[in-house]
Amino acid sequence: MFKRVEDLSPDLVNLLIEGKRVSARRGDTVAAAMLIAGFAHNRTTPISGANRAPFCMMGICFDCLVEIDGIPNQQACQTLVQAGMRVKLQKGARKLCHD
Amino acid sequence: MNRHSSDVIVIGGGNIGSAAAYGLAKHGARVAQLDEGDIALRAARGNFGLVWFQGKGIGMPLYVDWCFEATQRWPGFANELQEITGLDLNYKKNGGFDLCLSEAQAQEAKQEVAILKEQTTNFEYQAEFITRDELQAMVPGMKFGPKVRAASFSPHDGHVNPLMLLRALHTGFQSHGGAYYPGHKVHRISHEGGVFSVRSAKAEFTAPKLVLATGLGLPPLAKQLGMHIPVAPQRGQIMVSERVKPILPYPMGSVRQTAEGSFLFGASYEEVGRDDSATASVMQSLAQRAGDVFPCLADLRIVRCWAALRPLTPDKKPVCQESEKYPGAFAFTSHSGVSLASVYAHKIPSWVLGGQVPQGIEAFHARRFNVQAG
Numbered sequence: 001m002f003k004r005v006e007d008l009s010p011d012l013v014n015l016l017i018e019g020k021r022v023s024a025r026r027g028d029t030v031a032a033a034m035l036i037a038g039f040a041h042n043r044t045t046p047i048s049g050a051n052r053a054p055f056c057m058m059g060i061c062f063d064c065l066v067e068i069d070g071i072p073n074q075q076a077c078q079t080l081v082q083a084g085m086r087v088k089l090q091k092g093a094r095k096l097c098h099d
Numbered sequence: 100m101n102r103h104s105s106d107v108i109v110i111g112g113g114n115i116g117s118a119a120a121y122g123l124a125k126h127g128a129r130v131a132q133l134d135e136g137d138i139a140l141r142a143a144r145g146n147f148g149l150v151w152f153q154g155k156g157i158g159m160p161l162y163v164d165w166c167f168e169a170t171q172r173w174p175g176f177a178n179e180l181q182e183i184t185g186l187d188l189n190y191k192k193n194g195g196f197d198l199c200l201s202e203a204q205a206q207e208a209k210q211e212v213a214i215l216k217e218q219t220t221n222f223e224y225q226a227e228f229i230t231r232d233e234l235q236a237m238v239p240g241m242k243f244g245p246k247v248r249a250a251s252f253s254p255h256d257g258h259v260n261p262l263m264l265l266r267a268l269h270t271g272f273q274s275h276g277g278a279y280y281p282g283h284k285v286h287r288i289s290h291e292g293g294v295f296s297v298r299s300a301k302a303e304f305t306a307p308k309l310v311l312a313t314g315l316g317l318p319p320l321a322k323q324l325g326m327h328i329p330v331a332p333q334r335g336q337i338m339v340s341e342r343v344k345p346i347l348p349y350p351m352g353s354v355r356q357t358a359e360g361s362f363l364f365g366a367s368y369e370e371v372g373r374d375d376s377a378t379a380s381v382m383q384s385l386a387q388r389a390g391d392v393f394p395c396l397a398d399l400r401i402v403r404c405w406a407a408l409r410p411l412t413p414d415k416k417p418v419c420q421e422s423e424k425y426p427g428a429f430a431f432t433s434h435s436g437v438s439l440a441s442v443y444a445h446k447i448p449s450w451v452l453g454g455q456v457p458q459g460i461e462a463f464h465a466r467r468f469n470v471q472a473g
Contacts, residue, residue, distance in 0.1 A: 046360065096241075
């Protein structure tokens with residue numbers, strides 16, 4: 001659905017999104033990397049479980065939440081990709097403590 | 100210049116003014132509500148959202164009575180607003196805790212509960228001092244940190260989304276036919292032939308009755324009506340976390356979880372004049388305390404913070420009075436604008452429109468602040 005305006009070279013970064021190896025350009029946000037890799041949603045809502053994708057891409061809407069390296073509720077549009085990052089969909093509300 | 104006449108003018112668009120305006124319009128009065136606008140130093144837009152009973156009113160039984168009546172009225176009040184406006188206020192009355200993080204705080208809380216029980220004669224004062232173990236047993240879902248020594252609990256306490264309350268009051272007021280005028284900062288009030296005349300830069304409003312509820316802006320307007328009411332700002336700061344799965348059903352004075360899942364951290368007190376900016380040092384201490392209360396919140400992400408100014412009288416208790424010099428003019432202020440909203444909406448209309456003076460209201464008169472000369 002999304003295409004890059006410029007090509008990927010020269011500065012390539014590899015990360016894992018839902019276990020799938022994805023290449024992004026250094027300086028991409030996680031949200032951009034997910035969209036271009038074809039992920040149609042990045043989280044499900046706490047109440048109805050509906051799928052959500054990034055909406056504002058500027059840190060306001062909190063619809064782009066994902067789990068990054070084991071830490072839930074991260075804003076994918078406010079986080080730059082890094083080599084070896086492990087990204088997972090945010091499923092429902094973050095759970096606290098040991099529950 | 101535009102001219103508007105009504106039965107009552109309410110000056111102030113915060114919680115007290117809006118509760119008064121809503122109640123007056125509901126009782127059939129033609130009401131004009133004047134609001135400075137979002138530029139105002141409005142405590143109502145920075146509120147933490149407690150509907151609180153315990154710990155208030157030492158030395159002033161009337162304040163305890165009003166807080167109690169307010170908690171009794173709140174469930175019906177929230178339902179009524181929801182039915183008229185379709186807005187969910189997220190009001191919950193599960194009871195609330197005030198936590199003690201030191202032995203000194205525990206002693207103080209214990210004493211407070213005892214004093215309030217002793218001084219309350221019109222109803223049974225329900226609040227209990229409880230140990231740490233009892234507290235942990237009542238809140239099994241979250242583990243308290245080692246610094247938490249004890250708490251007080253009252254079944255009357257609750258919490259609400261304060262912004263939805265304000266919006267519902269404004270919406271409910273207008274659906275009862277009230278006329279809301281934003282952007283009308285009041286410059287001058289005069290009185291002639293039984294009619295008050297209120298001027299903003301854009302219009303003149305006239306009515307035989309006048310209600311002042313302008314928080315920090317109260318002293319200069321009240322003075323024009325012969326009332327001397329000291330009100331000073333006290334800054335409070337609030338921090339909001341990311342949304343997480345609802346786990347804490349009780350508000351805890353300085354910590355609560357909203358219906359949407361955010362944690363709110365508050366309860367800071369600073370005397371810094373009219374500076375309503377948020378500061379890193381207070382945020383740090385709020386975060387520190389949050390981690391002391393619930394260690395598992397330590398890695399919670401903070402997404403927003405703000406500061407607002409509480410309008411406080413010298414004894415931090417309400418002022419409700421009618422002007423002796425200009426009968427028909429009333430003044431109200433309190434920093435319990437949310438907690439007492441249900442009572443203001445109920446008591447103010449019958450007093451202002453029907454002359455039914457609330458029992459014992461003298462206790463809320465600002466003359467208690469007068470220092471005798473010599």
